[in-house]
Amino acid sequence: MSALIDLSYIAASILFIYGLKALSSPATARKGNLISAVGMLIAVVATLFDKHIIGYQWILAGVLIGTAIGAIAAMRVPMTSMPEFVALFNGFGGIASLIVGWAEYERNLPSWTQGVPHGGDTPIAFTATAIYLAVLIGGVTFTGSMVAYLKLSERISGKPFLFGGQQIVNGVLLLAVLGCGIAYAVAPADTYWLFMLAIALSFVLGVMATIPIGGADMPVVISLLNSYSGLAACAAGFIILNTVLIVSGSLVGASGIILTMIMCKAMNRSLGNVLFSGFGSVTAKKSGAAAQGEAKALSPEDAYYVLEAAQSVVFVPGYGMAVAQAQHVVRELGEALHKNGAEVNYAIHPVAGRMPGHMNVLLAEANVPYEQLVEMDAINPMMDSVDVAIVIGANDVVNPAARQDESSPIYGMPIIDVDKARSVFILKRSMASGFAGIDNPLFFAENARMVFGDAKATVQSLLAQFKEN
Amino acid sequence: MLLLLLFTFVLAIFLGFELISKVPSTLHTPLMSGSNAISGITIVGALIAAGETDSGWVSYVLGTAAVAFATINVVGGYLVTDRMLAMFKSKQGGGKA
Numbered sequence: 001m002s003a004l005i006d007l008s009y010i011a012a013s014i015l016f017i018y019g020l021k022a023l024s025s026p027a028t029a030r031k032g033n034l035i036s037a038v039g040m041l042i043a044v045v046a047t048l049f050d051k052h053i054i055g056y057q058w059i060l061a062g063v064l065i066g067t068a069i070g071a072i073a074a075m076r077v078p079m080t081s082m083p084e085f086v087a088l089f090n091g092f093g094g095i096a097s098l099i100v101g102w103a104e105y106e107r108n109l110p111s112w113t114q115g116v117p118h119g120g121d122t123p124i125a126f127t128a129t130a131i132y133l134a135v136l137i138g139g140v141t142f143t144g145s146m147v148a149y150l151k152l153s154e155r156i157s158g159k160p161f162l163f164g165g166q167q168i169v170n171g172v173l174l175l176a177v178l179g180c181g182i183a184y185a186v187a188p189a190d191t192y193w194l195f196m197l198a199i200a201l202s203f204v205l206g207v208m209a210t211i212p213i214g215g216a217d218m219p220v221v222i223s224l225l226n227s228y229s230g231l232a233a234c235a236a237g238f239i240i241l242n243t244v245l246i247v248s249g250s251l252v253g254a255s256g257i258i259l260t261m262i263m264c265k266a267m268n269r270s271l272g273n274v275l276f277s278g279f280g281s282v283t284a285k286k287s288g289a290a291a292q293g294e295a296k297a298l299s300p301e302d303a304y305y306v307l308e309a310a311q312s313v314v315f316v317p318g319y320g321m322a323v324a325q326a327q328h329v330v331r332e333l334g335e336a337l338h339k340n341g342a343e344v345n346y347a348i349h350p351v352a353g354r355m356p357g358h359m360n361v362l363l364a365e366a367n368v369p370y371e372q373l374v375e376m377d378a379i380n381p382m383m384d385s386v387d388v389a390i391v392i393g394a395n396d397v398v399n400p401a402a403r404q405d406e407s408s409p410i411y412g413m414p415i416i417d418v419d420k421a422r423s424v425f426i427l428k429r430s431m432a433s434g435f436a437g438i439d440n441p442l443f444f445a446e447n448a449r450m451v452f453g454d455a456k457a458t459v460q461s462l463l464a465q466f467k468e469n
Numbered sequence: 470m471l472l473l474l475l476f477t478f479v480l481a482i483f484l485g486f487e488l489i490s491k492v493p494s495t496l497h498t499p500l501m502s503g504s505n506a507i508s509g510i511t512i513v514g515a516l517i518a519a520g521e522t523d524s525g526w527v528s529y530v531l532g533t534a535a536v537a538f539a540t541i542n543v544v545g546g547y548l549v550t551d552r553m554l555a556m557f558k559s560k561q562g563g564g565k566a
Contacts, residue, residue, distance in 0.1 A: 016507055020492075026493075070548070222501065258490055
């Protein structure tokens, strides 16, 4: 029986891997997700045959509650709320791993107090270390994700929260966690209270690590927390010596780390800078080469005439499009332009929005075919031949200061080169600067026109003109 | 046994890097919610904790809670990923452009 269970775990791992592989193209991705879900089902069913499991009533209760909550939430959540939804669920994964670690500790404790390992011959210190890691990482993932959830859903301010001596407090916390861990791993049978303290500390650490991070840096944080939730599962796998936990936990861990690196690279900042600098908390001081000049406003009526003649149009969406809920009218305008003979594309910066791929999901929901969603590196070489680039609710990711102004805080960050298009329309409420609080010389460029007003209303008015004519 | 598990861990990390670096940025959000669902694999540990009868009531309560949280993660994660991926349409199939 035990061999059969192990074989099922191998099958489950293969299905997870296969499912992730299918994610390499939108055409196969949905099937891949299904395959991965089948893998999970196999793993769960196989586990139910484990000889350690005798009672099923508690399991049934837990599964029923979890399924009901999970299914209802997944069906109801609107696509615009996806970042906070992912953060919330990530937190649940973290707390589950923490509780597994805690339950395993309770289970092992009677044997450990007599100085023998609980079943098998794994050294006590090994299991204790794995338990500690699962609890620690799980706890940080849980509270960190909750803070991210609160920030993303704007239940608390998305601004970085900083106070004097923050680094010192965090340093002390980290040392305390490390100290607790070593003391616990050496004598886990006599340090119950240290273990409880560690749970509390991990919670505090998760909060402290996430509060200094501002709204637009959230893509990095969610990716990182995603990685943690995998690593916590992985640690749980080392407690119960289970390969499927270790394999899938590592896959998720690696996935989160890669996304984190991609996000950091797209902002040209190190992970340390994102996590600790409180970027965006202070308005950047005006540099000597501050953008000067006069922004030229354009009415939607005049904008229409330019668009009507355009052969090639690129939309550059940002978080502002999500806030204005403008994705559906943007798609309609795209279709109208297409009918008018223009080539239409959507250029998406890796960190546009509040999580990796945020804009893509919104535009896909609005029925934009995925062939038109173009990555930054693919669109930039074509930018010279674009007639009109329409920037909707994006700011820092199209700021040419990142290319030209060495004193700019975002200097070196890869951007979408909309300034190289023949003309640029910037749909914006006002001249206010973006999240990073940096002037945007794009607004004063020769080929740039500001179309002031609510982005959705502006697009709607453009669309109405296309329909009339 | 322990070394073998560590070996598995290292190999899986490398495999993860290989697999994930091939995922296009268009699919990064479904990748996150999907991998989130996979991290719900911790449910395996939760099931064992909740199903063992030789441990005290503390383990029961903890085990049941862990099963519930992990199930939310698994069920919700896969469903929402499926919902999202269903929206990604090609020009040929269903897209209206």
